Amino acid sequence: MATRLAEVDAVLIGVGLVGTLLGRELTRAGLKVVGLERGAARHTVPDFQAPQMHDELRYAVRKALMQDNTKETYTFRHTVSETALPMRRWASFLPGTGLGGSIVHWNGQTFRFQADDFQQHSRTIERYGRKFIPADVTIQDWGVTAAELEPHFDRFEHLLGTSGKAGNLKGKKIAGGNIFEDPRSREYPTPPQKEPYGSAIFRKAAEGLGYHAYPQPSCNLSQPYTNPEGLRLNTCTFCGYCERFACEHYAKSTPQTVLLPVLLKDPNFELRTGCQVLRVNLDSSRTTATGITYVDASGQEVEQRARLVIVGAYATNNARLLLLSRIGRPYDPATGRGVVGRNYAYQTMSYPQVFYDESVNINPFMRSGANGTVIADFAGDNFDHAPLGFIGGAYIGEIMTNGRPIGFHPVPPGTPSWGSAWKQAVVRHYNHTSTINVHGSSVATRQNYLDLDPIYKDAWGLPLLRMTFDFPENDIRMSAYVTQKAIEIGRAMGGRQVVGAPRKRPYDITEYQTTHNTGGTIMGTDPSTSVVNRYLQSWDVANVFVIGASNFPQNASYNPTATLGALAFWAADAIVRKYLKSPGPLMSR
Amino acid sequence: MLATRGLRQTPEEAKLERLSRRSFFKGAGAAAAAAAIAPGCERPPQEVQSKRSPYTFLNADEAAFIEAAVARLIPVDETGPGALEAGVPTFIDRQLAGAWGAGDDLYRSGPWQPGKPEQGYQLPFTPAELFRNALRAIVEDLRKANRGSFAKLKAEDQDAYLRALERETRDLGGVPSNIFFESLLEITIEGFFSDPVYGGNKDMVGWKLIGFPGAYANFYDFVDQHGIAFTRPPMSLAQDAIGTVHVHPVNAPRTAPKSQ
Numbered sequence: 093m094a095t096r097l098a099e100v101d102a103v104l105i106g107v108g109l110v111g112t113l114l115g116r117e118l119t120r121a122g123l124k125v126v127g128l129e130r131g132a133a134r135h136t137v138p139d140f141q142a143p144q145m146h147d148e149l150r151y152a153v154r155k156a157l158m159q160d161n162t163k164e165t166y167t168f169r170h171t172v173s174e175t176a177l178p179m180r181r182w183a184s185f186l187p188g189t190g191l192g193g194s195i196v197h198w199n200g201q202t203f204r205f206q207a208d209d210f211q212q213h214s215r216t217i218e219r220y221g222r223k224f225i226p227a228d229v230t231i232q233d234w235g236v237t238a239a240e241l242e243p244h245f246d247r248f249e250h251l252l253g254t255s256g257k258a259g260n261l262k263g264k265k266i267a268g269g270n271i272f273e274d275p276r277s278r279e280y281p282t283p284p285q286k287e288p289y290g291s292a293i294f295r296k297a298a299e300g301l302g303y304h305a306y307p308q309p310s311c312n313l314s315q316p317y318t319n320p321e322g323l324r325l326n327t328c329t330f331c332g333y334c335e336r337f338a339c340e341h342y343a344k345s346t347p348q349t350v351l352l353p354v355l356l357k358d359p360n361f362e363l364r365t366g367c368q369v370l371r372v373n374l375d376s377s378r379t380t381a382t383g384i385t386y387v388d389a390s391g392q393e394v395e396q397r398a399r400l401v402i403v404g405a406y407a408t409n410n411a412r413l414l415l416l417s418r419i420g421r422p423y424d425p426a427t428g429r430g431v432v433g434r435n436y437a438y439q440t441m442s443y444p445q446v447f448y449d450e451s452v453n454i455n456p457f458m459r460s461g462a463n464g465t466v467i468a469d470f471a472g473d474n475f476d477h478a479p480l481g482f483i484g485g486a487y488i489g490e491i492m493t494n495g496r497p498i499g500f501h502p503v504p505p506g507t508p509s510w511g512s513a514w515k516q517a518v519v520r521h522y523n524h525t526s527t528i529n530v531h532g533s534s535v536a537t538r539q540n541y542l543d544l545d546p547i548y549k550d551a552w553g554l555p556l557l558r559m560t561f562d563f564p565e566n567d568i569r570m571s572a573y574v575t576q577k578a579i580e581i582g583r584a585m586g587g588r589q590v591v592g593a594p595r596k597r598p599y600d601i602t603e604y605q606t607t608h609n610t611g612g613t614i615m616g617t618d619p620s621t622s623v624v625n626r627y628l629q630s631w632d633v634a635n636v637f638v639i640g641a642s643n644f645p646q647n648a649s650y651n652p653t654a655t656l657g658a659l660a661f662w663a664a665d666a667i668v669r670k671y672l673k674s675p676g677p678l679m680s681r
Numbered sequence: 682m683l684a685t686r687g688l689r690q691t692p693e694e695a696k697l698e699r700l701s702r703r704s705f706f707k708g709a710g711a712a713a714a715a716a717a718i719a720p721g722c723e724r725p726p727q728e729v730q731s732k733r734s735p736y737t738f739l740n741a742d743e744a745a746f747i748e749a750a751v752a753r754l755i756p757v758d759e760t761g762p763g764a765l766e767a768g769v770p771t772f773i774d775r776q777l778a779g780a781w782g783a784g785d786d787l788y789r790s791g792p793w794q795p796g797k798p799e800q801g802y803q804l805p806f807t808p809a810e811l812f813r814n815a816l817r818a819i820v821e822d823l824r825k826a827n828r829g830s831f832a833k834l835k836a837e838d839q840d841a842y843l844r845a846l847e848r849e850t851r852d853l854g855g856v857p858s859n860i861f862f863e864s865l866l867e868i869t870i871e872g873f874f875s876d877p878v879y880g881g882n883k884d885m886v887g888w889k890l891i892g893f894p895g896a897y898a899n900f901y902d903f904v905d906q907h908g909i910a911f912t913r914p915p916m917s918l919a920q921d922a923i924g925t926v927h928v929h930p931v932n933a934p935r936t937a938p939k940s941q
Binding site for chain 2: 143168175289328332
């Protein structure tokens with residue numbers, strides 16, 4: 093029998109980026125908020141300290157900060173005709189766990205999605221015609237525009253202290269920034285990070301080819317910064333232990349560095365860690381949530397009643413929680429009907445490499461998570477797709493993050509995989525290789541989706557989430573085109589040899605690609621094709637808001653975090669200014 | 682002892698050097714004391730002290746295979762020491778004896794079904810079980826073929842044997858040989874390049890070989906000196922990379938403001 097706790101104003105499922113942002117906004121609005129985090133409490137001091145944090149084996153290889161997959165993983169298959177099998181070890185993507193969530197181990201790449209990304213469906217039709225969209229592609233508009241999100245992007249960047257250079261300040265294009273970006277109201281809060289060697293070579297090559305190079309917007313800070321919450325961040329030291337690690341320097345913007353110290357002191361906020369949420373509970377009408385049920389750190393089942401439920405777990409886990417709670421109709425790929433689990437998308441990556449003479453010291457270990465130089469000339473709809481026959485694009489950049497040798501020891505093709513010849517090639521190329529990142533978009537399709545697995549269970553006896561995914565033909569064509577552009581830049585970078593291949597099928601879960609899983613609880617203005625409305629409120633249960641990259645109807649060319657942060661502020665604003673004044677649906681069905 | 686390569690020693694390095702010298706002398710003192718025990722009570726005279734710590738997981742046959750195999754995967758050559766000299770067998774032994782060997786990063790619920798390679802590892806074995814089954818089968822395989830132990834084979838025959846494991850899928854106690862080979866190569870590279878605190882990469886030889894600085898924490902002043910040759914000796918977790926203790930720099934208000 094579950095212990096039943098007195099009703100609170102709001103409960104947060106997950107205290108990561110979304111939970112922290114929403115916790116702060118709701119407590120400031122006077123609500124009593126309980127934050128439930130399945131992992132442990134952890135803080136820069138003492139949990140993230142050097143030198144122990146600089147341990148490639150523990151953090152990057154054995155993945156100490158990630159979701160406990162011995163208890164809870166996903167199953168995977170390429171198509172509906174196959175049997176999905178559990179991901180028994182993490183590799184392709186790395187959901188985090190613990191206070192602060194996955195953002196604790198992020199790289200800090202802080203791009204805004206573009207206006208055409210938010211209206212990909214209508215803009216594609218407008219520019220290229222309806223027939224341009226392949227039959228299996230189910231891209232759609234978000235229901236929110238870049239202009240509406242601008243103040244929230246701005247607020248997010250200033251909370252985090254993002255280091256970058258504007259390319260479009262209130263409509264005025266500025267050389268050296270991203271001239272393809274939408275108008276921004278203010279310059280970045282801090283200037284760009286220093287440019288490492290490989291990135292400087294890339295800049296010269298890209299500019300020589302007529303492209304528009306700019307510094308990657310980074311949440312590894314270029315200088316000390318005190319944010320609007322009064323919290324101070326330090327200068328990033330380029331230690332080379334960023335993604336998969338937590339930062340000991342207070343130099344990476346995470347909930348721990350930008351908000352949690354303030355939130356945790358708020359008497360209206362209560363954090364409970366070690367709490368695994370099993371489901372959102374609904375009343376008999378199934379249109380109102382009564383709260384949630386979780387298993388606490390000692391294994392006891394607890395029912396926490398709440399007037400408002402914020403589902404703010406990792407993207408894939410948001411979709412699973414709705415399916416387990418039976419909120420919204422599950423998607424059926426046979427009919428194309430249903431919404432929960434629909435439009436799961438990913439990221440289409442490729443990585444050309446430039447091999448140099450031994451006289452060129454690239455020093456791959458002197459890097460930060462979000463340093464480097466990129467071009468957006470082939471991102472989104474920044475180039476004419478009409479003759480190309482695909483939707484979407486990629487940014488291209490020399491944005492190496494580290495030289496940690498278990499994971500990074502590049503050798504040219506044809507090198508044996510072991511023995512003296514391998515060893516000599518590793519010695520020869522380790523410090524003389526530059527990697528180019530082609531960070532590609534991912535369209536949603538009818539066949540890629542998420543649902544509950546019929547066989548495999550988690551440690552609490554509940555079905556695992558099942559992922560059915562392979563790279564759509566559209567994205568294979570996109571990767572072929574943009575990767576070729578990246579190889580051309582690589583050839584202009586002056587190396588001895590450039591090696592690279594576009595992304596190919598099949599999707600392989602044993603190769604790390606990105607932790608940018610999107611969709612499953614997508615947003616929109618039509619309840620037959622979206623799970624939440626444009627304010628991220630469930631169409632079916634008005635006091636449940638679902639917030640995460642799970643809201644993205646498809647994935648864009650950029651890293652998702654800033655867009656996710658802007659959406660969280662956008663939803664918080666709607667809750668505080670509209671929903672709390674008059675609880676109920678913010679949009680009619 | 683740390684190679685200083687003509688560079689100024691930091692206080693940490695000097696301290697580490699003093700420490701290692703002190704423990705060396707402590708050890709030497711114990712040996713001198715042992716020599717003074719009355720005749721008839723002494724242990725059989727010991728050979729030169731073993732170069733490695735004793736294994737806790739691997740048995741003698743398994744250890745002999747692992748030592749010989751890693752010496753072929755990453756051999757000692759003109760570029761420098763190989764996996765054996767780096768203590769990789771000790772790393773492998775400790776990994777298999779510990780939580781990772783017991784499967785602490787594996788989802789371990791059935792049913793167990795074979796899948797496509799892109800679905801990842803689907804065998805029911807923990808790493809410890811996988812290595813034990815495969816190593817036992819290899820020892821038996823060589824014995825049956827009258828080839829003696831792997832360690833006694835000529836280097837080119839060892840390579841041929843390893844290549845066969847790599848290429849084939851033959852059954853090694855339930856483990857396909859290519860999966861075992863892949864696991865062995867992976868853990869050998871991990872042992873060669875991970876921090877020395879885990880038992881491999883002895884004296885940071887793997888890092889020195891390629892010029893990786895290890896746990897070093899600050900390149901702020903170097904990152905824009907493009908192409909600089911960074912020749913400072915690497916740093917292990919056993920050292921304090923900065924020499925400072927972080928204090929909490931957060932100057933958050935005592936209570937959260939209610940409005941912006």
